[in-house]
Amino acid sequence: MTYWFKRKTILTDKLPPHFLKQKSVAIGSMVILGLAFLAIFAPHLAPYDPVEVDLYNNLLPPSWEHPFGTDNLGRDVLTRVIYATKTDILASLFIVGISVSIGLFIGIFAGYYGGIIDKVLVGMMDTFLALPEIILALVLVGALGPGIFNAALALSLFGWVKYARVSRGLTLSIKEKEFIEATKAVGFGDFYLIARHIVQNTVAPITTLAALHLGHAILSLAALGFLGLGAQPPMPEWGAMLNEGRVFLRVGWWLSVFPGLMIMITVLAFNSLGDGLRDALDPRMKEVMMK
Numbered sequence: 457m458t459y460w461f462k463r464k465t466i467l468t469d470k471l472p473p474h475f476l477k478q479k480s481v482a483i484g485s486m487v488i489l490g491l492a493f494l495a496i497f498a499p500h501l502a503p504y505d506p507v508e509v510d511l512y513n514n515l516l517p518p519s520w521e522h523p524f525g526t527d528n529l530g531r532d533v534l535t536r537v538i539y540a541t542k543t544d545i546l547a548s549l550f551i552v553g554i555s556v557s558i559g560l561f562i563g564i565f566a567g568y569y570g571g572i573i574d575k576v577l578v579g580m581m582d583t584f585l586a587l588p589e590i591i592l593a594l595v596l597v598g599a600l601g602p603g604i605f606n607a608a609l610a611l612s613l614f615g616w617v618k619y620a621r622v623s624r625g626l627t628l629s630i631k632e633k634e635f636i637e638a639t640k641a642v643g644f645g646d647f648y649l650i651a652r653h654i655v656q657n658t659v660a661p662i663t664t665l666a667a668l669h670l671g672h673a674i675l676s677l678a679a680l681g682f683l684g685l686g687a688q689p690p691m692p693e694w695g696a697m698l699n700e701g702r703v704f705l706r707v708g709w710w711l712s713v714f715p716g717l718m719i720m721i722t723v724l725a726f727n728s729l730g731d732g733l734r735d736a737l738d739p740r741m742k743e744v745m746m747k
Contacts, residue, residue: 480731487722487724498538498541507690514528516530528703540694543687543691548673551615555612555619559617559620562620563619564627566578592614602686604677623662630657631654636649664737665730667726668727671724
């Protein structure tokens with residue numbers, strides 16, 4: 457029980473007391489909590505059905521009855537924006553979760569065992585880094601077919617490289633420490649060493665990277681949705697809604713403006729939280745990026 461408690465507080469113990477007092481972090485955290493609330497309680501908060509068609513009330517401008525207006529099929533835009541929050545947040549969490557899992561496994565495996573395994577895996581990382589992630593995702597989604605799951609899967613399969621490089625570098629430095637040799641001498645195996653010491657020491661930088669990656673995942677999902685490769689009608693998704701509103705931009709500006717604002721606010725919130733985590737957990741990283 458004590459061991460579990462120590463593992464649970466590994467990240468929070470490293471955060472300074474003034475962390476949440478930073479204005480950007482506080483605002484970003486509140487916005488993320490608000491988005492999570494929207495995503496969880498979407499069916500209870502949305503005033504209308506997100507896919508119900510009402511052609512008699514299409515392209516209505518924002519009003520008290522429809523605060524974000526209606527689209528070309530008469531669907532309430534506010535309702536679709538709320539439901540799209542759930543779609544995008546869940547998909548971005550899926551992308552980051554898969555990316556972190558693959559990246560941690562490959563990075564720690566390469567750094568810990570080294571040799572030819574390390575050379576092969578590093579070569580694979582460099583190959584993926586040489587090509588833009590969104591281009592690789594476009595190719596894979598084109599092969600698998602459009603859809604929110606295929607889009608999220610493609611982005612996750614090409615988003616692990618950054619985590620692998622960070623975890624490999626940390627593993628290379630940690631495995632040379634004296635306490636690692638002492639633990640080996642006592643008789644503990646590789647699994648214990650990796651779980652107890654290496655993974656534990658990657659939590660802070662990986663968490664920071666994941667927070668920033670969430671914002672990037674939202675943008676990538678929106679890009680694929682805008683191109684018609686993400687969520688398919690009638691599923692509400694911010695990028696797909698931008699694409700639908702593009703045709704009616706002159707007569708229905710609200711169709712694109714409100715989903716676009718949601719994308720911008722969400723990305724800024726995750727970036728603010730990620731920057732705050734980076735500055736709190738590893739101030740040297742900020743100095744390097746400022747040079």
